[in-house]
Amino acid sequence: MADYTFGGTDEENAELKKLNAEVLEDPDSFENWEKLVRAAESLEGGLNRNSSPQSIVATRDIYDRFLAKFPLLFGYWKKYADLEFSIAGTEAAELVYERGVASITNSVDLWTNYCSFKVETSHDPDVIRELYERGATSVGLDFLAHPFWDKYLEFEERLEAQDKIFAILDRVVHIPMHQYARYFERYRHLAQHRPLPELLPADMLSQFRSEIENEGPTTVQAGAQQVKAERGELEIEREMRTRIDNFHLEIFARTQTETTKRWTYESEIKRPYFHVTELDESQMVNWRKYLDFEEVEGDYSRTQFLYERCLVTCAYYDEFWLRYARWMLAQPSKEEEVRNIYQRASMLYVPISRPPVRLHYAYFEEMCERVELAKDIHQAVLVNLPGHIETIVSLANMSRRHGGLEAAIEVYKAQIESPQCDHYAKAALCAEWARLLWKIKGSVDEARKVFQQNAHWYLDSRPFWISYLFFELEQPTSAENESTQYKYIKQVHDDIRRKSQLPPLTVKDLSHYYMAYLLERGIKGTAKEYMTLDREINGQVSFSPVA
Numbered sequence: 001m002a003d004y005t006f007g008g009t010d011e012e013n014a015e016l017k018k019l020n021a022e023v024l025e026d027p028d029s030f031e032n033w034e035k036l037v038r039a040a041e042s043l044e045g046g047l048n049r050n051s052s053p054q055s056i057v058a059t060r061d062i063y064d065r066f067l068a069k070f071p072l073l074f075g076y077w078k079k080y081a082d083l084e085f086s087i088a089g090t091e092a093a094e095l096v097y098e099r100g101v102a103s104i105t106n107s108v109d110l111w112t113n114y115c116s117f118k119v120e121t122s123h124d125p126d127v128i129r130e131l132y133e134r135g136a137t138s139v140g141l142d143f144l145a146h147p148f149w150d151k152y153l154e155f156e157e158r159l160e161a162q163d164k165i166f167a168i169l170d171r172v173v174h175i176p177m178h179q180y181a182r183y184f185e186r187y188r189h190l191a192q193h194r195p196l197p198e199l200l201p202a203d204m205l206s207q208f209r210s211e212i213e214n215e216g217p218t219t220v221q222a223g224a225q226q227v228k229a230e231r232g233e234l235e236i237e238r239e240m241r242t243r244i245d246n247f248h249l250e251i252f253a254r255t256q257t258e259t260t261k262r263w264t265y266e267s268e269i270k271r272p273y274f275h276v277t278e279l280d281e282s283q284m285v286n287w288r289k290y291l292d293f294e295e296v297e298g299d300y301s302r303t304q305f306l307y308e309r310c311l312v313t314c315a316y317y318d319e320f321w322l323r324y325a326r327w328m329l330a331q332p333s334k335e336e337e338v339r340n341i342y343q344r345a346s347m348l349y350v351p352i353s354r355p356p357v358r359l360h361y362a363y364f365e366e367m368c369e370r371v372e373l374a375k376d377i378h379q380a381v382l383v384n385l386p387g388h389i390e391t392i393v394s395l396a397n398m399s400r401r402h403g404g405l406e407a408a409i410e411v412y413k414a415q416i417e418s419p420q421c422d423h424y425a426k427a428a429l430c431a432e433w434a435r436l437l438w439k440i441k442g443s444v445d446e447a448r449k450v451f452q453q454n455a456h457w458y459l460d461s462r463p464f465w466i467s468y469l470f471f472e473l474e475q476p477t478s479a480e481n482e483s484t485q486y487k488y489i490k491q492v493h494d495d496i497r498r499k500s501q502l503p504p505l506t507v508k509d510l511s512h513y514y515m516a517y518l519l520e521r522g523i524k525g526t527a528k529e530y531m532t533l534d535r536e537i538n539g540q541v542s543f544s545p546v547a
Helices: 010-025 030-041 053-069 074-088 090-103 108-121 125-139 146-158 162-172 180-191 202-214 233-266 281-297 300-313 318-329 335-349 356-367 371-384 389-403 405-417 423-441 444-457 462-473 482-498 504-521 526-538
Strands: 218-222 225-229
Touching: 010 030, 030 053, 030 074, 053 074, 074 090, 074 108, 090 108, 090 125, 108 125, 108 146, 125 146, 146 162, 162 180, 180 233, 202 233, 233 281, 281 300, 281 318, 300 318, 318 335, 318 356, 335 356, 356 371, 356 389, 371 389, 389 405, 389 423, 405 423, 423 444, 423 462, 444 462, 462 482, 462 504, 482 504, 504 526
Parallel strands: none
Antiparallel strands: 218 225
């Protein structure tokens, strides 16, 4: 990297090298990345078609690495697209936009910018309309989607495509969103001048017409008399438009109700975009409640869309990814969708320091009978977190489920012998190995042997000695063999007090468990031992025996 040239002046090149080194040293620092991107953008006073190849290549590389690390930053996708447009033209900018909307599919701002860019650079209305339709599918349900819909309508207005405008409004008036009322007013106004077949489906139009015709002739005033007159076509159409308008008002009322219900949660969303800083707990509580609400409402599309919105803001929180995967798994025939959720969480967003979502991904693949992949997921976690106890135990249990007890024991032995596994983890794994022999194989003697043979290695391990003591305390006994079991338990306690290197408070806590055992299950004569321990453990320093 020392020989790499970023382009620009010597001073700019030196600054970029320094900033790039800082990023490589701490790749999770958003602040360092921002400094690097800003420095790259300002190379040679701002890049254009005439900039040096080195500067263009370096800036593209920085943007690519930055957006691979933080793919949900819609504003930077827009800036990158603008940069490519100034360097290489329309096609290069479109490629960036496509990468952007693939990375953050539900960004209203990015889709609005992309479609506006397409309007300005393309002369094919069908191509532009196709892009708008893709955007509508991706962001049309957003509570704050009005900038996108406004641009879509503006595009059709330029073409004076009144039928297209009305069709768009006919979709929008059903969507609970922030500015639903103004769309409905426009929709209602246009409906007065549109042909009847555009206003309702054919079956509903037929139903309305039948109802009107079945009402018979209308009564009209003729002088002093009232006469019945057959309805003419104009009269029928006028009556149908009145009924259609009432039907549209019912749509408005439903949309208004649905909007009001969601406003409770929408008004509490203070950060609807991604950022690396932590969310306030109140924001997370609001997202939980909002998701609860949509799940109860039972609309699949709206619930899925809200999850996707939530996971832009809460991308680093495995709680919401796990919840999304569980909800999706409850839907029929959604295996691939669930897999996609777990993959996005595991590969892109949730930090490796929080592996539970990856372990759940492994369990999902195991459920789908892809056992080797499930094991590979565990191994991938251990590459980044060597000695991670929860992952190793999970891998051992999975190996046992599919390969038997010996396969699980081999996992523990391999990790205990691994130089990458630290002393603390090895002690805990040794206890898990013994537990496996006890609980799964049912061999108390073999489990005890593992504890006894490894105790001298882990004299300072709290988890090891807690597991060892509780292993002996939890063995079932009877009046006949209690004295034998007492010897095992006493030996462990004596080792904890005399041989272990545990902190005094830990020794005291463990001694209390032993003392409780003496009273509850102890044999004849243990009361004296209890009182001695009580004096030594709980008494003043002056009560302890003098050496």
